[in-house]
Amino acid sequence: MNKIAIPNMGNYSIAFAAIADAMGATPWISPTTPEIVKLGYEVSPDSLCLPFKIFIGHFIKAAEEGVEYAVMVNGNGPCRLTYYRQLLQKILDERGLKMHIFGLGDTGIKPPIIKHYDPPFFKFWRGALWALQKMFLIDEIEKLAWKTRPREIKKGETSTVTNQCLLELEAAKTGIEISILKSKIFERFTAININTDKKVLKVALVGEASVLRDKYLNHSMEELLGGLGVEVVNYFLLGVELKNIFFPHLSGKHSKKHMLEIAKPYLQTKVGGHALDSIAHSIICGEDSYDGVIHLCPSGCMPEISIRPILRKVSSDYDLPVLECSFDEHTSHVGLVTRLEAYIDMLYDRRKKNGKEHNT
Amino acid sequence: MAQKMTIKKVGIPKSLYYFFYPDLWKTFFETLEIEVILSESTSRKTIELASSVAESENCLPIKLFDAHILELIDKVDVLFVPRIISTIKKHCSCPKLSVLPDVARILAPGKVITFEINENKIKLISSLQKFAQELGFSNSIAKKAANRAVNATKKHTEEKEQSKKTEASFFIVSHPYNLYDDYITGPVIKKLKKMNISYEIIEFKKEKRKKDAIRWDTCGEMNDNLFQLDPEKCKGVIQISSFNCGCDSVMLETSRSVLKEKSIPFIVLIIDEHSALAGVDTRLEAFIDSVRWKNEQNCNS
Ligand code: SF4
Numbered sequence: 001m002n003k004i005a006i007p008n009m010g011n012y013s014i015a016f017a018a019i020a021d022a023m024g025a026t027p028w029i030s031p032t033t034p035e036i037v038k039l040g041y042e043v044s045p046d047s048l049c050l051p052f053k054i055f056i057g058h059f060i061k062a063a064e065e066g067v068e069y070a071v072m073v074n075g076n077g078p079c080r081l082t083y084y085r086q087l088l089q090k091i092l093d094e095r096g097l098k099m100h101i102f103g104l105g106d107t108g109i110k111p112p113i114i115k116h117y118d119p120p121f122f123k124f125w126r127g128a129l130w131a132l133q134k135m136f137l138i139d140e141i142e143k144l145a146w147k148t149r150p151r152e153i154k155k156g157e158t159s160t161v162t163n164q165c166l167l168e169l170e171a172a173k174t175g176i177e178i179s180i181l182k183s184k185i186f187e188r189f190t191a192i193n194i195n196t197d198k199k200v201l202k203v204a205l206v207g208e209a210s211v212l213r214d215k216y217l218n219h220s221m222e223e224l225l226g227g228l229g230v231e232v233v234n235y236f237l238l239g240v241e242l243k244n245i246f247f248p249h250l251s252g253k254h255s256k257k258h259m260l261e262i263a264k265p266y267l268q269t270k271v272g273g274h275a276l277d278s279i280a281h282s283i284i285c286g287e288d289s290y291d292g293v294i295h296l297c298p299s300g301c302m303p304e305i306s307i308r309p310i311l312r313k314v315s316s317d318y319d320l321p322v323l324e325c326s327f328d329e330h331t332s333h334v335g336l337v338t339r340l341e342a343y344i345d346m347l348y349d350r351r352k353k354n355g356k357e358h359n360t
Numbered sequence: 361m362a363q364k365m366t367i368k369k370v371g372i373p374k375s376l377y378y379f380f381y382p383d384l385w386k387t388f389f390e391t392l393e394i395e396v397i398l399s400e401s402t403s404r405k406t407i408e409l410a411s412s413v414a415e416s417e418n419c420l421p422i423k424l425f426d427a428h429i430l431e432l433i434d435k436v437d438v439l440f441v442p443r444i445i446s447t448i449k450k451h452c453s454c455p456k457l458s459v460l461p462d463v464a465r466i467l468a469p470g471k472v473i474t475f476e477i478n479e480n481k482i483k484l485i486s487s488l489q490k491f492a493q494e495l496g497f498s499n500s501i502a503k504k505a506a507n508r509a510v511n512a513t514k515k516h517t518e519e520k521e522q523s524k525k526t527e528a529s530f531f532i533v534s535h536p537y538n539l540y541d542d543y544i545t546g547p548v549i550k551k552l553k554k555m556n557i558s559y560e561i562i563e564f565k566k567e568k569r570k571k572d573a574i575r576w577d578t579c580g581e582m583n584d585n586l587f588q589l590d591p592e593k594c595k596g597v598i599q600i601s602s603f604n605c606g607c608d609s610v611m612l613e614t615s616r617s618v619l620k621e622k623s624i625p626f627i628v629l630i631i632d633e634h635s636a637l638a639g640v641d642t643r644l645e646a647f648i649d650s651v652r653w654k655n656e657q658n659c660n661s
Pocket residue numbers: 049050051079080081208272273274298300301302303304606
């Protein structure tokens with residue numbers, strides 16, 4: 001049995017699966033489900049944050065299916081994530097589940113996980129390269145979906161095409177297959193019938209990674225907004241994250257240093273997690289005249305909650321409406337949809353009003 | 361940066377860093393001949409203000425900070441709000457403390473003076489001196505202020521150490537800003553006194569520690585103290601923790617297992633702006649009764 005459990009990261013799970021493959025392991029990845037959430041909440045201390053509960057939910061489910069290994073990022077900042085691998089391992093051990101969690105990041109050039117699997121050099125790097133290719137293609141697919149969905153004529157067509165592309169990408173085994181798919185993807189999206197005259201709103205999603213990416217946790221917010229005629233930009237991009245972890249000096253515009261520069265008038269420290277990114281990205285959106293920003297974070301998230309007052313200031317200075325959404329297992333779908341609809345209505349009204357103002 | 365001549369009165373909120381570095385700030389500014397205005401001690405009023413203005417998902421200490429700042433704004437020329445990254449070498453502070461000046465600037469635009477406390481990069485005494493220089497003071501005055509300030513807080517800790525009672529049966533842990541804020545810990549102390557219980561409150565030495573399960577400065581030190589407790593002497597541990605405190609949520613997991621191993625009874629009193637400490641009374645009483653009962657059982661057997 002050579003399976004390894006990988007936490008859900010939305011569409012990026014496909015790229016993670018490819019990495020596992022390159023190491024010679026079989027990825028175990030599941031969408032987050034009510035069952036997993038329930039498992040996670042049952043075993044977790046109440047006061048820990050949502051990602052913890054979801055991680056452990058996935059790991060327990062996997063362990064119960066006989067998976068013996070799991071992997072997650074090692075935090076090393078001032079936030080709770082730093083301790084999570086240890087705490088998760090403790091819960092697994094206490095429950096007598098035989099699963100070992102590998103940590104990624106900050107463990108040197110040959111992290112324990114690579115030592116363990118010890119994949120042949122060439123095979124691993126070739127596989128890793130393909131995984132990277134997949135990751136960038138996921139971004140391409142998402143960007144096309146964000147643009148197409150609010151303008152589609154036949155409701156749901158974009159999501160169908162997106163899912164088809166993602167499925168094929170997941171199945172692609174070699175670099176050549178990935179390249180062939182790449183050329184097809186663009187065609188498929190352009191084949192979708194769209195209303196080119198439609199005035200759509202542009203809204204960015206910023207905040208904490210797991211709620212930005214796990215579609216179960218954020219109630220498929222990208223799809224919901226697309227359906228409401230909103231072009232979405234999700235600011236959590238894995239490529240950017242990886243660069244920031246492994247090649248910080250190469251990440252240019254998205255480096256923490258550059259973001260500190262952008263955020264400087266409002267926030268002069270990195271805080272932890274993605275809080276600096278939330279502020280910097282919101283400022284960028286303000287400068288680029290986005291219609292709005294939605295800030296997603298797990299309830300009680302230390303860094304994201306602590307910057308909320310700052311986010312409100314950015315919002316008022318840039319005249320950029322920000323919707324704050326906290327998520328936990330109690331987040332009601334109906335409640336969220338109602339809030340989103342009201343928010344989007346308000347953005348449309350502003351457009352109209354501002355439009356008129358421009359005319360006078 | 362503000363000029364020396366313009367600052368006559370500096371405001372310091374009686375919250376967070378005020379309690380964490382006792383006597384330090386007052387000594388520092390007064391040596392620079394700047395009058396220090398403290399906010400009033402936390403009261404029902406502060407709590408009410410905090411719950412109406414502060415971000416609702418924050419922890420109580422941070423909410424109270426907002427309220428204390430608001431109270432001071434009109435009374436002073438500038439507000440002093442440090443950026444706290446790390447108060448002990450090789451450790452880090454709660455991320456919420458790193459954004460304090462940024463948040464304060466929103467509440468009091470143009471009025472915030474700040475410097476960074478980051479023992480991982482530069483010792484407090486040196487950063488204080490640099491701060492005074494930035495405020496426009498000469499090298500020698502800055503040095504004097506920094507020295508005096510650091511000594512004042514050292515002295516405070518030493519005096520406390522000496523006045524320590526020896527035989528205490530209960531040990532109280534929490535962050536300094538909970539412990540020394542009378543409104544928060546007062547009811548617990550009162551209750552213990554009323555029940556005639558001897559107690560000891562954790563002292564923060566802020567010393568570099570060896571290897572730690574927890575890298576956060578205050579939580580790490582609390583945890584360390586719990587590790588060292590002697591089950592023969594300590595009858596129970598009382599931790600006061602703020603609702604939505606992220607650091608405590610992690611630390612509690614370690615505390616629980618440490619204390620369980622030592623068989624020391626443990627209670628966590630959760631505070632927020634609604635309950636403050638109402639309801640704590642009965643829980644505390646029940647806890648102490650159960651501990652007493654347990655001890656009697658042990659003696660009888
Ligand atoms: S960033 Fe937020 S969600 Fe992530 S570990 Fe920290 S508190 Fe939890």
